[in-house]
Amino acid sequence: GENVEQHPSTLSVQEGDSAVIKCTYSDSASNYFPWYKQELGKGPQLIIDIRSNVGEKKDQRIAVTLNKTAKHFSLHITETQPEDSAVYFCAASNGFSGGYNKLIFGAGTRLAVHP
Amino acid sequence: DVKVTQSSRYLVKRTGEKVFLECVQDMDHENMFWYRQDPGLGLRLIYFSYDVKMKEKGDIPEGYSVSREKKERFSLILESASTNQTSMYLCASTGTVNTEAFFGQGTRLTVV
Numbered sequence: 001g002e003n004v005e006q007h008p009s010t011l012s013v014q015e016g017d018s019a020v021i022k023c024t025y026s027d028s029a030s031n032y033f034p035w036y037k038q039e040l041g042k043g044p045q046l047i048i049d050i051r052s053n054v055g056e057k058k059d060q061r062i063a064v065t066l067n068k069t070a071k072h073f074s075l076h077i078t079e080t081q082p083e084d085s086a087v088y089f090c091a092a093s094n095g096f097s098g099g100y101n102k103l104i105f106g107a108g109t110r111l112a113v114h115p
Numbered sequence: 116d117v118k119v120t121q122s123s124r125y126l127v128k129r130t131g132e133k134v135f136l137e138c139v140q141d142m143d144h145e146n147m148f149w150y151r152q153d154p155g156l157g158l159r160l161i162y163f164s165y166d167v168k169m170k171e172k173g174d175i176p177e178g179y180s181v182s183r184e185k186k187e188r189f190s191l192i193l194e195s196a197s198t199n200q201t202s203m204y205l206c207a208s209t210g211t212v213n214t215e216a217f218f219g220q221g222t223r224l225t226v227v
Contacts, residue, residue: 032213043218095212
């Protein structure tokens, strides 16, 4: 089955620096790659996603890149702020139209942004 | 505001008890999921359902079962709770394939 590996497990940066989290997946049929942010005491929330027909996507300070050949995707956060401190999860899915998708998550990265 | 609601935030049960975790969504979503969250292991899929009365095993189904009698409700059942099932349990739902998953706030279950 699908396996998603995520690195690093913890990341500490100074406010204003960039943060990069990397994930690799095993199933070459995976076609959807979302990123979720989990704040303390809450369920994860989607922050950005990318589909397999796109190599990069940006939303303000957040960007995601996808390398299908290497089966690798990354989350980039620029100009980090203390409110970016949270646990971030990558995920992969091989859903297809008319079918159903099984969303598999990485182990998570705890990001700490220090003022 | 879209919502996935889990019936309990915290639950303490005894070893051997039958435990029911309930999840309700108000978005008319077809797909519902149960995950278990443990430190260093991320979110591991226990079971999911893509339609009423339909269920599929995830990666760690042993010791669990599920029920989906109505579209909006997906229940996770621990047939005989054990201490190694102490964990945070998260329910999620999605509409069509490869769209945003909405999560509940989680149920922290302690089995003593």
